[in-house]
Amino acid sequence: MPASDVRRWPKKAILVKIEDTYGTDAAPAVADGIVAANVEFTPMEGQELQRDLIMPYLGNQGVILTGLYARLVFDVEIAGSGDAGTAPKYDALLRACGFAQTITADTSVEYEIVEDAVESASIYFMLDGVQHAMLGVQANVAPTFDITAVPRFRFTCVGLLGTISDLANMPAVTKAGWLKPVPVTKANSVMTLHGWTATGDSLSLDLGNQLTPRFPFGDEYILISDRSASGTAVVEARSLATINWFEIAKAGTLGALSFVHGTTEGNIVEITAPAVEIGRPTYGQTSNVTTYSLPLAFTPDAGLDDFKITVR
Structure with a gap:
């Protein structure tokens, strides 16, 4: 019989909350839960300082992390959120990407x-009984609309190490407040690019x-030190x-892009770029x-307008 504290890989939870002060734990709770997929987690990245000591024998001298x-x-x-004018449940993630709401x-x-004044977030990542706190989180987002897959944002979050502890x-994170997405189809999705109403796959x-x-x-701290928006249609x-x-x-030639996904008020997500x-x-x-x-290069027009996301 396996030990009682065996940890199961599929049992995960993510809680995200905007910080009032950079790097100060915002203590996200169950209401801040994120329903996610395809999770990859690296609990400790950083530098390894080699000591390079001269000794009269061979051997590994270890490193300093x-x-x-x-x-x-x-x-x-x-x-969407289900109600036009109400922020979606992933709101804090977009704000940590350098979007103002x-x-x-x-x-x-x-x-x-x-x-x-880019906002930062605290993230608790739980993996079956162990919680990893990430503080001062900044993020990147990569949306994808594809006729063969569920439309998704891909978030990459980097944060300072907080406490790692047993739970x-x-x-009790649930799917309450999370709408079921609609597929990318003729009925649900409209893209215009450089004035052409497109027919396409992704x-x-x-x-x-x-x-x-x-x-x-x-x-x-974690810094968004540069930005270069790109894509592919x-x-x-x-x-x-x-x-x-x-x-x-x-x-x-520079031209506008608009992608409107969804037709029901409260479940429409639109991405525009000038x-x-x-x-x-x-x-x-x-x-x-x-x-x-x-290949698409999203260049600024007036500045800070590479692309905009609207949920309505």
């Missing part, structure tokens, strides 16, 4: 990029936040008279239908 932090990566389904009552919640019980985006752990003497190939991606790419540059198109096929794979 320093600059330690944790990394948590996971997917969250893309859906603007709520218009009964209408929408907009997430627009900020670079100053008496796992938190759209992937990556905010491209560079998450930099810093451990100078006198301080320690896979669309059906049409005649050049309809849309000539080769000329658009050669000219470096100045998207098309990279070198490549050919592909889906079921013998010719496609283009279009």
Whole structure:
């Protein structure tokens, strides 16, 4: 019979809450639970300082661990909150990515990029009886809409090491307040790119936040030190008279993108970008239908507007 304290890999929970003060534990609770998928967790990343001692014999001299932090990566389904003008359950994660939240009552919640006064989060990651606290968390987000998969955000979270401790019980996180996502289909999803209403297979985006752990003497923090938003659209190939991606790419022309997913109020997520540059198109096929794979560079227009996420 196995020992009573054997830990089961599938039993996980994630709690996320915005911090009032950077790096001070916000003590996320069950109500702050995140329903996630495809979780990857690295409990200790950092540096190993080699001692390189000269001794009259051979052997491993060990290392000194320093600059330690944790990394948590996971997917969250893309859906609304159920009520237009109410923030979705993944709100804190988007804010830790450097988005500012603007709520218009009964209408929408907009997430627009900020670079100053970026909010941070505390995350508790529980793995069957052991809790890892991450503090001062900053994050990156990469949304994907694909006709063959559930639409999802991919979050990468980096945080300072907090307390690692045993838990008496796992938190009672439920799916309450989490809407079931709708599939990416003609009925549910509309994309326009450079003025063309697209027919396609997928759209992937990556905010491209560079998450930099810093451990100078006198301080320690995680910094979003740079950003370069990019993506890829896979669309059906049409005649050049309809849309000539080769000329658009050669000219470096900038154009707008809009992707609206969902049709029911309270469960609509929209991503917009004003100045998207098309990279070198490549050919592909889906079921013998010719496609283009279009690299996308989300450039700022007025600044801080690489792309915007609206939940409504």
